[in-house]
Amino acid sequence: MPYYIGDVIKDEKRLIARTPEKFRETGIDVRIDTRVEEIDPKARRVHLAGGETLPYDILVLGTGTKPILPGIPGEEREGVFTLKKLSDALRIKAWLKNVPCRKVIIVGAGFIGMEMSDVIRGLGIETQVFHRGTLPVNRWDPEFSKTVLAELERHQVGFVTGVEVRAVEEGKQYRLRLVTNRGEDEADMILIAVGIRPETELARRMGLPLGKNGAIRVNFSQRTPEEGVYAVGDCAESFHRVSRDWVNIPLGDIANKQGRVAGRNIGGGSAVFPGIVGSQCFKVFDLEVAATGLTEREAADSGFRPVSTLIWGNSIAGSMPGNKKLGLKLVADRATGKLLGAQAVGGAGAVSRINTLACALWSELTLDDLGWLDLAYSPPVASAWDPIHVAAQQLRRQI
Amino acid sequence: MPYYIGDVIKDEKRLIARTPEKFRETGIDVRIDTRVEEIDPKARRVHLAGGETLPYDILVLGTGTKPILPGIPGEEREGVFTLKKLSDALRIKAWLKNVPCRKVIIVGAGFIGMEMSDVIRGLGIETQVFHRGTLPVNRWDPEFSKTVLAELERHQVGFVTGVEVRAVEEGKQYRLRLVTNRGEDEADMILIAVGIRPETELARRMGLPLGKNGAIRVNFSQRTPEEGVYAVGDCAESFHRVSRDWVNIPLGDIANKQGRVAGRNIGGGSAVFPGIVGSQCFKVFDLEVAATGLTEREAADSGFRPVSTLIWGNSIAGSMPGNKKLGLKLVADRATGKLLGAQAVGGAGAVSRINTLACALWSELTLDDLGWLDLAYSPPVASAWDPIHVAAQQLRRQI
Numbered sequence: 001m002p003y004y005i006g007d008v009i010k011d012e013k014r015l016i017a018r019t020p021e022k023f024r025e026t027g028i029d030v031r032i033d034t035r036v037e038e039i040d041p042k043a044r045r046v047h048l049a050g051g052e053t054l055p056y057d058i059l060v061l062g063t064g065t066k067p068i069l070p071g072i073p074g075e076e077r078e079g080v081f082t083l084k085k086l087s088d089a090l091r092i093k094a095w096l097k098n099v100p101c102r103k104v105i106i107v108g109a110g111f112i113g114m115e116m117s118d119v120i121r122g123l124g125i126e127t128q129v130f131h132r133g134t135l136p137v138n139r140w141d142p143e144f145s146k147t148v149l150a151e152l153e154r155h156q157v158g159f160v161t162g163v164e165v166r167a168v169e170e171g172k173q174y175r176l177r178l179v180t181n182r183g184e185d186e187a188d189m190i191l192i193a194v195g196i197r198p199e200t201e202l203a204r205r206m207g208l209p210l211g212k213n214g215a216i217r218v219n220f221s222q223r224t225p226e227e228g229v230y231a232v233g234d235c236a237e238s239f240h241r242v243s244r245d246w247v248n249i250p251l252g253d254i255a256n257k258q259g260r261v262a263g264r265n266i267g268g269g270s271a272v273f274p275g276i277v278g279s280q281c282f283k284v285f286d287l288e289v290a291a292t293g294l295t296e297r298e299a300a301d302s303g304f305r306p307v308s309t310l311i312w313g314n315s316i317a318g319s320m321p322g323n324k325k326l327g328l329k330l331v332a333d334r335a336t337g338k339l340l341g342a343q344a345v346g347g348a349g350a351v352s353r354i355n356t357l358a359c360a361l362w363s364e365l366t367l368d369d370l371g372w373l374d375l376a377y378s379p380p381v382a383s384a385w386d387p388i389h390v391a392a393q394q395l396r397r398q399i
Numbered sequence: 400m401p402y403y404i405g406d407v408i409k410d411e412k413r414l415i416a417r418t419p420e421k422f423r424e425t426g427i428d429v430r431i432d433t434r435v436e437e438i439d440p441k442a443r444r445v446h447l448a449g450g451e452t453l454p455y456d457i458l459v460l461g462t463g464t465k466p467i468l469p470g471i472p473g474e475e476r477e478g479v480f481t482l483k484k485l486s487d488a489l490r491i492k493a494w495l496k497n498v499p500c501r502k503v504i505i506v507g508a509g510f511i512g513m514e515m516s517d518v519i520r521g522l523g524i525e526t527q528v529f530h531r532g533t534l535p536v537n538r539w540d541p542e543f544s545k546t547v548l549a550e551l552e553r554h555q556v557g558f559v560t561g562v563e564v565r566a567v568e569e570g571k572q573y574r575l576r577l578v579t580n581r582g583e584d585e586a587d588m589i590l591i592a593v594g595i596r597p598e599t600e601l602a603r604r605m606g607l608p609l610g611k612n613g614a615i616r617v618n619f620s621q622r623t624p625e626e627g628v629y630a631v632g633d634c635a636e637s638f639h640r641v642s643r644d645w646v647n648i649p650l651g652d653i654a655n656k657q658g659r660v661a662g663r664n665i666g667g668g669s670a671v672f673p674g675i676v677g678s679q680c681f682k683v684f685d686l687e688v689a690a691t692g693l694t695e696r697e698a699a700d701s702g703f704r705p706v707s708t709l710i711w712g713n714s715i716a717g718s719m720p721g722n723k724k725l726g727l728k729l730v731a732d733r734a735t736g737k738l739l740g741a742q743a744v745g746g747a748g749a750v751s752r753i754n755t756l757a758c759a760l761w762s763e764l765t766l767d768d769l770g771w772l773d774l775a776y777s778p779p780v781a782s783a784w785d786p787i788h789v790a791a792q793q794l795r796r797q798i
Binding site: 279362376 | 650678681682753764768777781
């Protein structure tokens with residue numbers, strides 16, 4: 001009988017509790033609230049907390065990531081959260097509602113920090129983002145990061161720069177006090193969102209090889225070198241089709257795809273995961289922020305000679321109602337003219353362009369291709385010369 | 400001195416009149432309201448109406464298209480319009496306003512018919528579309544055409560099917576009366592939008608070869624076989640990268656690109672127009688309607704063995720506010736698994752998917768590629784499994 005050992009989701013116990021039964025009907029033994037202490041790959045046995053031992057023929061590791069904590073005194077206090085899984089979200093939701101929360105400090109200005117500032121500010125709660133650097137989402141060009149910062153400010157989200165956190169203490173006016181190099185600030189909730197790393201403790205103790213990013217090494221079938229052991233999702237590596245290197249980009253769509261590949265191979269079929277190109281996006285208030293491929297830095301590290309251009313265009317024909325400003329940056333290789341990466345920011349149309357360019361990266365298209373690409377044109381949805389054309393032709397002239 | 404001979408745009412004369420002067424400053428002699436009677440390619444001379452003759456070294460034909468008229472009595476009456484150029488739009492606008500128009504009949508249910516029904520109904524004017532067939536926009540799958548029809552009906556646009564027009568007469572209650580096989584109907588304006596064909600009269604009389612679509616034959620540099628003569632835009636052919644055939648798809652973005660290619664070659668540079676994949680779209684009320692590549696019929700005519708699937712998915716994650724139903728149809732080749740065409744219809748996201756798939760057609764991607772394509776995922780902008788993935792994997796299983 002196949003086993004599935006899942007996370008604790010206390011707050012939705014009633015809902016989730018039905019899942020194991022449902023699965024059991026189909027011959028799958030789903031265990032929730034169950035901790036795996038150790039895996040013995042030689043004996044092919046899983047040791048659970050509490051002493052039970054389960055045998056396996058095939059083992060799939062989908063252990064995900066764990067949030068990075070700064071390691072400061074008081075970070076374990078009630079009201080200090082990280083956000084990794086559904087149960088975290090449910091606990092935060094309950095805290096926001098029941099405390100009730102008047103003010104939230106978010107430490108970190110990456111995806112989670114941006115998305116949560118949108119959600120929490122949207123509930124009418126005073127929100128501040130404390131950031132180590134000077135601009136949010138530093139994967140993007142500083143010009144685009146400034147656009148994101150302006151969007152935060154437009155929605156009255158505070159943004160504090162150059163912060164080093166030192167301690168969390170009990171607050172006076174609010175529940176908690178965050179001590180930093182910049183002074184002391186109080187809030188009813190603190191969300192720590194300074195990054196994540198692959199959760200590979202069990203894999204490491206099993207002796208599975210990890211990549212330089214700390215994720216579990218797999219092949220294109222999601223198999224680890226250990227016979228009968230697969231790894232999928234945020235804890236595993238993926239092949240990056242542009243850098244030709246194995247990377248760890250923990251995103252839900254990649255995890256979904258790798259899970260399907262492993263499942264098909266385990267079920268007797270045959271599937272390969274052809275890799276990723278690094279597409280990613282988030283929305284913060286009314287702004288779409290998206291990217292694919294390599295940054296200039298990553299491109300140079302991979303041995304390319306990157307050139308880039310950044311333009312501002314229109315999401316649809318400039319004369320039409322509903323048009324939004326759209327920023328697009330392209331990175332290409334000087335030697336081959338191939339596209340290496342793209343970033344986009346705008347009130348609409350940013351993700352759309354990035355998806356088209358993700359397909360271009362997948363296919364190793366050059367700037368010459370992109371300058372003439374046959375995109376669907378109609379004034380209410382696009383310009384005759386799309387920002388993709390304009391940026392590609394402009395960058396082509398630089399080579 | 401380079402010449403540019405343009406159309407009459409009477410209604411915006413004051414605006415346009417400045418253009419020739421502006422161009423003259425840069426050394427270009429722009430003639431508007433000027434008719435070319437004949438071109439003598441041996442003598443390299445252009446004969447204008449009125450007797451003037453202009454010599455040329457290089458000639459560019461950008462004669463566009465002319466609307467097809469049904470050839471019925473009364474079609475020349477005041478209040479009967481076709482829509483091809485800016486001056487047509489300005490005349491229609493003036494008519495709608497000054498008559499004033501209480502009711503409009505649109506004959507034809509293609510792009511122009513759909514876009515104009517949106518515009519005219521949007522002005523609060525009673526609008527009816529009279530169509531030869533039973534469903535609008537017959538390039539799309541009947542299921543999608545039905546979605547377009549439902550959108551017309553939702554906005555109280557009448558849709559009359561199986562119509563043969565016979566005459567336009569003077570009306571009693573309204574200005575005009577349209578006589579058809581279905582009876583007699585009156586309106587203050589009739590728009591005839593039953594199609595267009597390339598305007599190639601001058602080219603034909605010059606002895607330039609025309610393709611089987613009636614458009615001027617050109618090479619990848621936009622040169623005709625006649626030394627020093629180029630042709631660009633709606634009057635010229637384009638290479639279709641999927642069917643590997645020369646076609647005539649009259650669209651503004653293609654015309655723009657071909658013009659730039661010709662200009663660069665004339666100016667001493669070097670450019671090739673790498674062809675099209677047939678991307679096209681329009682918006683009708685709140686619906687995006689888009690397509691790229693070949694229909695099943697066109698694919699079969701081009702020697703492929705088409706298979707297809709049509710799915711309904713979500714424009715963004717199904718759980719998010721703002722999600723719209725999105726229909727996507729894929730056509731692929733059974734022998735190679737390559738994508739051959741795509742169609743999409745939805746309240747949002749249709750054009751975005753078609754542009755990504757246009758890039759896939761450009762690159763000759765297979766369904767295996769599309770099933771795992773790395774698209775940007777975030778619930779407010781997309782599902783982890785995009786409709787592109789779902790449709791591609793579904794169609795792959797059919798092969």
